Amino acid sequence: MDMITLNITTESSIPLYLQLYTFLKIEIQEGRIPCDTKLPSKRKLSSYLKISQNTIQTAYDQLMEEGYIIPIERKGFFVCKLDLIASLKTEEITKSLDHGTHNPSIAYDFSYHGIDMETFPFSTWRKLTKDVLNEFDKELLKLGNSQGYGPLRSVIASYLHQSRGVPCTEQQIIISSGTELLFQILFQLFEEDCMYGIENPGYEKLNLLFTSNRARFKAINIDKNGMIPDEVINSGANILCITPAHQFPSGEIMPINRRIQLLNWANEASGRYLVEDDYDSEFKYSGKPIPALCGLDSNEKVIYMGSFSKALSPTLRISYMVLPHHLLVKYISKLSYLICPVPIIEQKVLYQFIQEGFFERHLNKMRTIYRKKRELLVNQIQQLHQNIIISGADAGLHLLLKVNNGMTEEQLVTSAFLKGVKVYGISKYYYNQENPIHFCSVLIGFAALSEDDITKAIKKLSEAWFSFSLNS
Amino acid sequence: MDMITLNITTESSIPLYLQLYTFLKIEIQEGRIPCDTKLPSKRKLSSYLKISQNTIQTAYDQLMEEGYIIPIERKGFFVCKLDLIASLKTEEITKSLDHGTHNPSIAYDFSYHGIDMETFPFSTWRKLTKDVLNEFDKELLKLGNSQGYGPLRSVIASYLHQSRGVPCTEQQIIISSGTELLFQILFQLFEEDCMYGIENPGYEKLNLLFTSNRARFKAINIDKNGMIPDEVINSGANILCITPAHQFPSGEIMPINRRIQLLNWANEASGRYLVEDDYDSEFKYSGKPIPALCGLDSNEKVIYMGSFSKALSPTLRISYMVLPHHLLVKYISKLSYLICPVPIIEQKVLYQFIQEGFFERHLNKMRTIYRKKRELLVNQIQQLHQNIIISGADAGLHLLLKVNNGMTEEQLVTSAFLKGVKVYGISKYYYNQENPIHFCSVLIGFAALSEDDITKAIKKLSEAWFSFSLNS
Numbered sequence: 001m002d003m004i005t006l007n008i009t010t011e012s013s014i015p016l017y018l019q020l021y022t023f024l025k026i027e028i029q030e031g032r033i034p035c036d037t038k039l040p041s042k043r044k045l046s047s048y049l050k051i052s053q054n055t056i057q058t059a060y061d062q063l064m065e066e067g068y069i070i071p072i073e074r075k076g077f078f079v080c081k082l083d084l085i086a087s088l089k090t091e092e093i094t095k096s097l098d099h100g101t102h103n104p105s106i107a108y109d110f111s112y113h114g115i116d117m118e119t120f121p122f123s124t125w126r127k128l129t130k131d132v133l134n135e136f137d138k139e140l141l142k143l144g145n146s147q148g149y150g151p152l153r154s155v156i157a158s159y160l161h162q163s164r165g166v167p168c169t170e171q172q173i174i175i176s177s178g179t180e181l182l183f184q185i186l187f188q189l190f191e192e193d194c195m196y197g198i199e200n201p202g203y204e205k206l207n208l209l210f211t212s213n214r215a216r217f218k219a220i221n222i223d224k225n226g227m228i229p230d231e232v233i234n235s236g237a238n239i240l241c242i243t244p245a246h247q248f249p250s251g252e253i254m255p256i257n258r259r260i261q262l263l264n265w266a267n268e269a270s271g272r273y274l275v276e277d278d279y280d281s282e283f284k285y286s287g288k289p290i291p292a293l294c295g296l297d298s299n300e301k302v303i304y305m306g307s308f309s310k311a312l313s314p315t316l317r318i319s320y321m322v323l324p325h326h327l328l329v330k331y332i333s334k335l336s337y338l339i340c341p342v343p344i345i346e347q348k349v350l351y352q353f354i355q356e357g358f359f360e361r362h363l364n365k366m367r368t369i370y371r372k373k374r375e376l377l378v379n380q381i382q383q384l385h386q387n388i389i390i391s392g393a394d395a396g397l398h399l400l401l402k403v404n405n406g407m408t409e410e411q412l413v414t415s416a417f418l419k420g421v422k423v424y425g426i427s428k429y430y431y432n433q434e435n436p437i438h439f440c441s442v443l444i445g446f447a448a449l450s451e452d453d454i455t456k457a458i459k460k461l462s463e464a465w466f467s468f469s470l471n472s
Numbered sequence: 473m474d475m476i477t478l479n480i481t482t483e484s485s486i487p488l489y490l491q492l493y494t495f496l497k498i499e500i501q502e503g504r505i506p507c508d509t510k511l512p513s514k515r516k517l518s519s520y521l522k523i524s525q526n527t528i529q530t531a532y533d534q535l536m537e538e539g540y541i542i543p544i545e546r547k548g549f550f551v552c553k554l555d556l557i558a559s560l561k562t563e564e565i566t567k568s569l570d571h572g573t574h575n576p577s578i579a580y581d582f583s584y585h586g587i588d589m590e591t592f593p594f595s596t597w598r599k600l601t602k603d604v605l606n607e608f609d610k611e612l613l614k615l616g617n618s619q620g621y622g623p624l625r626s627v628i629a630s631y632l633h634q635s636r637g638v639p640c641t642e643q644q645i646i647i648s649s650g651t652e653l654l655f656q657i658l659f660q661l662f663e664e665d666c667m668y669g670i671e672n673p674g675y676e677k678l679n680l681l682f683t684s685n686r687a688r689f690k691a692i693n694i695d696k697n698g699m700i701p702d703e704v705i706n707s708g709a710n711i712l713c714i715t716p717a718h719q720f721p722s723g724e725i726m727p728i729n730r731r732i733q734l735l736n737w738a739n740e741a742s743g744r745y746l747v748e749d750d751y752d753s754e755f756k757y758s759g760k761p762i763p764a765l766c767g768l769d770s771n772e773k774v775i776y777m778g779s780f781s782k783a784l785s786p787t788l789r790i791s792y793m794v795l796p797h798h799l800l801v802k803y804i805s806k807l808s809y810l811i812c813p814v815p816i817i818e819q820k821v822l823y824q825f826i827q828e829g830f831f832e833r834h835l836n837k838m839r840t841i842y843r844k845k846r847e848l849l850v851n852q853i854q855q856l857h858q859n860i861i862i863s864g865a866d867a868g869l870h871l872l873l874k875v876n877n878g879m880t881e882e883q884l885v886t887s888a889f890l891k892g893v894k895v896y897g898i899s900k901y902y903y904n905q906e907n908p909i910h911f912c913s914v915l916i917g918f919a920a921l922s923e924d925d926i927t928k929a930i931k932k933l934s935e936a937w938f939s940f941s942l943n944s
Contacts, residue, residue, distance in 0.1 A: 346818070
């Protein structure tokens with residue numbers, strides 16, 4: 001290359017040589033100056049950029065030292081060959097990573113991660129944050145309790161007690177930033193040789209989480225009532241991770257007798273536990289709320305996990321678990337070096353939000369909104385076609401559709417996608433794909449879509465699934 | 473007991489029997505109703521509480537089912553024996569756990585975790601938070617990129633580039649909630665059989681973290697310049713965790729030749745890495761800032777870790793690491809299911825804080841404040857007694873005192889404690905206590921104490937350490 005153009009400024013606090021060095025380094029790293037390129041001579045570049053030859057020499061020297069360029073006698077400086085695959089590849093992949101940005105061709109996404117986009121209590125949250133950010137509150141700058149902010153744990157305890165029938169004290173509660181981190185605490189708390197059992201089908205992230213943390217686990221098949229007791233026994237698992245309030249993805253509620261069966265299984269041997277993930281239990285639209293399984297446990301066998309991701313927002317990253325006393329003792333002796341990852345400011349805001357009754361009101365509001373969305377969705381689907389079987393209890397923020405139109409799951413997902421609607425094939429929630437089920441079911445979450453969008457989306461699904469000829 | 477008194481309310485949404493059941497359960501659990509206590513008869517209690525005998529029967533039945541009480545024929549219901557040790561013990565321990573609350577007998581705590589208590593930019597933070605909490609910003613309610621908020625990663629990248637000489641792109645940055653969580657990502661990223669090397673002495677939490685995560689590690693002795701190359705080679709470690717900018721606890725800066733030695737060691741074999749924890753490098757008070765070791769690395773051998781704990785506040789829980797490209801590719805293919813634990817609201821506030829230049833100004837301000845505190849501290853100590861050797865570079869937020877007054881480390885810490893001053897014995901930072909060093913050094917952090925307190929605290933230390941007779 002005969003010349004390099006960059007904005008080099010003498011005002012900057014960055015030395016000139018460093019500006020030039022960095023510019024060239026990045027240009028080379030990112031392949032914009034390909035290997036074997038000859039860099040301009042010091043003399044030429046110096047007169048072009050109006051900086052001294054010494055400055056350029058220093059920059060070139062540094063690039064040489066770091067192996068970006070190589071001097072060839074009486075020829076000049078040449079760019080060395082770098083393995084760029086990594087950096088290029090990563091840029092592509094990272095770009096595609098942003099869950100926040102959605103595929104533009106998708107007009108309606110039935111994701112089950114979302115929440116209603118219109119009702120987050122921004123003004124209350126703003127006000128409470130303003131109040132909490134108080135110069136005179138030294139607590140805001142001191143690392144607090146490893147388990148989380150005491151008053152927040154205390155209001156969570158009474159909420160769990162009253163709303164979920166979970167008898168616990170604030171001492172038993174550990175606050176963290178998401179189910180993943182709570183499980184990572186359990187991995188540290190329990191012995192290496194213990195075997196976890198996860199629901200099959202189940203939350204697709206669990207097996208990734210368990211695999212990458214080298215936690216031994218078995219995928220245990222479920223029936224309509226939850227994990228199948230015989231399979232539990234045969235699995236050799238001693239810690240079962242279950243979603244009794246609203247199984248993910250089936251959406252079924254675990255009946256009392258299955259709950260008792262699993263509790264009895266846990267009571268039969270020491271070292272057996274149930275991890276109850278109560279992820280969206282706030283939302284039950286008909287009948288009495290069913291207390292958490294944890295409430296039936298009188299032998300310290302259940303670890304209860306909850307979260308504010310569905311009730312408030314997943315982006316707050318606040319979740320918690322309730323440890324039985326004997327595990328709490330173990331936690332305190334072994335893991336209290338951990339620092340609660342949730343910022344104290346946010347914990348105090350949430351505490352105020354619950355304490356002053358905003359949370360209860362917000363929950364009631366959300367229940368109404370989600371009930372209406374669910375009813376609308378169900379009605380529209382029923383009108384759509386008699387060959388669609390809706391399954392999943394009248395609870396939570398998602399349901400399952402079994403579409404008997406001759407399409408496979410893949411065809412259902414693709415045809416919907418082509419109409420700009422994203423639905424989620426059930427097969428991805430199965431750990432072992434050899435599972436002998438003919439898939440023609442999709443999961444749809446409805447929390448994030450407006451009622452208007454739901455109506456439009458279902459029309460699209462109708463076109464995708466029922467206005468076609470199988471021969472085409 | 474002849475009667476039970478509790479506030480039972482018919483207004484509550486909680487059924488009467490549940491109120492009674494819960495009350496009794498907790499009373500029994502927490503030992504306030506001791507075992508073998510006879511509960512009041514249904515008849516008596518019903519007339520006393522003005523609720524039906526059936527309600528009481530239901531509550532008693534539930535307590536029986538759960539094994540809290542047992543019926544004895546023609547005698548009544550008696551409380552069963554429960555193993556209360558756990559619950560009681562945990563309450564004691566958890567009470568003692570609250571790092572936020574300090575020992576009242578300690579007037580001056582030379583903790584190295586603290587920060588200056590007067591200068592956190594509350595008003596700016598309030599304003600930025602108010603701006604960020606915007607109803608129309610849908611990003612606030614959607615899970616974003618697994619690595620953290622893009623714009624924040626981008627400003628961190630340019631900060632690292634300009635202030636620490638770390639050449640990186642935002643794609644390489646992973647934001648998390650503290651060094652512990654960053655290491656947990658590395659544990660998942662690297663193979664199970666790799667061997668970590670930690671500095672000895674070093675940050676006391678690392679060995680707890682590595683042990684409870686079952687990561688293999690060796691404690692590698694340091695000399696004045698950092699990890700001793702021969703010991704590195706003999707350790708069999710392939711990933712070294714080091715603090716070159718300001719070794720913890722020695723406070724020394726790793727000279728360039730040792731940096732190059734360690735880099736060369738890493739370059740000699742694949743699978744070797746250096747994890748550079750740059751935890752308090754923002755604070756260098758004299759001479760030129762020394763660029764991060766990472767800046768010398770041209771072979772993707774250094775993982776750089778940084779944090780806002782010292783520069784802003786540990787309670788924000790925001791830290792980050794820079795992954796070399798080939799490790800980033802691995803992260804993306806293996807771990808991008810992870811969710812960034814830092815709330816998006818906080819990430820956006822911090823982004824604005826940096827982007828609008830507040831961070832740079834805050835850092836400059838803190839440098840001046842901490843420089844003054846350190847100078848004051850050093851002067852006071854030098855005046856205090858010629859037998860105290862201060863070590864540690866003119867950087868960071870702590871220094872080491874070697875006190876040659878005939879006291880052992882334990883005596884130094886205890887005598888200070890008795891005067892209401894907390895200092896930290898160096899021995900706790902050694903992994904293997906058999907290390908043959910005669911300890912008479914203590915670590916003191918000065919960030920959280922006011923200049924006035926520093927003066928007073930040093931007076932106390934003078935009394936503790938030099939106004940005594942060894943015979944007494």
